[in-house]
Amino acid sequence: MPARFELHGIAFSGPTYKVGLMLSLAGEPFDYVHVNMMAGEHKQPPHLSKQRYGQVPLLIDRNNGRHLCQSAAILEYLADTLGKFGGATLDERLQVREWLYWDFDRLASQVYRCRTIKLGIRPAPQEVYDAHAAGGDAALKVLDQHLVGRDWIVGESATIADIDIYGVTGYAEEGGFDLAAYPNIQAWMKRVEALPGFAATKALLPMESRAAA
Ligand SMILES: N[C@@H](CCC(=O)N[C@@H](CS)C(=O)NCC(=O)O)C(=O)O
Incomplete structure (x- = not known):
C-alpha cells in the first residue's frame, strides 16, 4: 500500500x-x-x-x-x-500556536537568513549578517529563558512547538550561532533528539x- x-x-x-x-x-x-x-x-x-x-x-x-x-x-x-503532539488542553494548543507564530516572526527568519548567508546560498554584506545575527541571538535568549525549569516548550510532553523550533535551532550553528551560550536550549535539543523516531x-x-x- x-x-x-x-x-x-x-x-x-x-x-x-x-x-x-x-x-x-x-x-x-x-x-x-x-x-x-x-x-x-x-x-x-x-x-x-x-x-x-x-x-x-x-x-x-x-x-x-x-x-x-x-x-x-x-x-x-x-x-x-x-x-x-498537538498539546493536551485548549490552553496548551493556544500556547503551541503562539510559539509557532513567534518562531517564524523572530527566530526562524533570522537564523535561516544567517545560515543562507554563511553557506553562500544568498550572500550578503557583513552588516546585513550582523543585523540578522543580533535578532537571532535576541530570540534564542527568549527561548533559553523560557526553558529554565522546563523540559518542553509547552506542557509536560513534546508538541509541535518543540518540533517546529527544533527545525530552526538544529541549523543555528551552521548560521554561525554559538549554542554553548544557551545551555537550556542545548539540554532541550538533547531531549528532542532522544524522542522515539x-x-x-x-x-x-x-x-x-x-x-x-
Ligand atoms: N514560511 C514558509 C517558508 C518556506 C520557505 O522559505 N521555503 C524556502 C526553502 S527553505 C523556499 O521555498 N524558498 C524559495 C522561495 O521562497 O522562493 C514555511 O514555513 O513553509
Whole structure:
C-alpha cells in the first residue's frame, strides 16, 4: 500500500525538515519528492499548481487529496489529523500556536537568513549578517529563558512547538550561532533528539526522490 503522505522539499530546507521530523516522530512513513530548486523547479507550473507560494515544503495527504503549504500550518494539520503532539488542553494548543507564530516572526527568519548567508546560498554584506545575527541571538535568549525549569516548550510532553523550533535551532550553528551560550536550549535539543523516531536532516531528506521504506 502506498504511504499516506507525500512530502515535497529539498535537503537544505529547514521548513521541509520540520515536516519530515514530525512525520518521523509520529511514525508515519512518507514518500519524498526532491524539488530541484537550483533548476528553478519550485517556480514552474507543475510545482506551482500544487504549492501556490512557489516554495517548499508541500505535503500531500493521499487519504483526502489535500495539498498543504507552510510548515507551521502543516504541523498543525498533522497534529490534528494524527492526534499527536498537538498539546493536551485548549490552553496548551493556544500556547503551541503562539510559539509557532513567534518562531517564524523572530527566530526562524533570522537564523535561516544567517545560515543562507554563511553557506553562500544568498550572500550578503557583513552588516546585513550582523543585523540578522543580533535578532537571532535576541530570540534564542527568549527561548533559553523560557526553558529554565522546563523540559518542553509547552506542557509536560513534546508538541509541535518543540518540533517546529527544533527545525530552526538544529541549523543555528551552521548560521554561525554559538549554542554553548544557551545551555537550556542545548539540554532541550538533547531531549528532542532522544524522542522515539527522531532522525537528523540527512536521514530524512535525501538529494533525490525516495519512496517510503
Ligand atoms: N514560511 C514558509 C517558508 C518556506 C520557505 O522559505 N521555503 C524556502 C526553502 S527553505 C523556499 O521555498 N524558498 C524559495 C522561495 O521562497 O522562493 C514555511 O514555513 O513553509
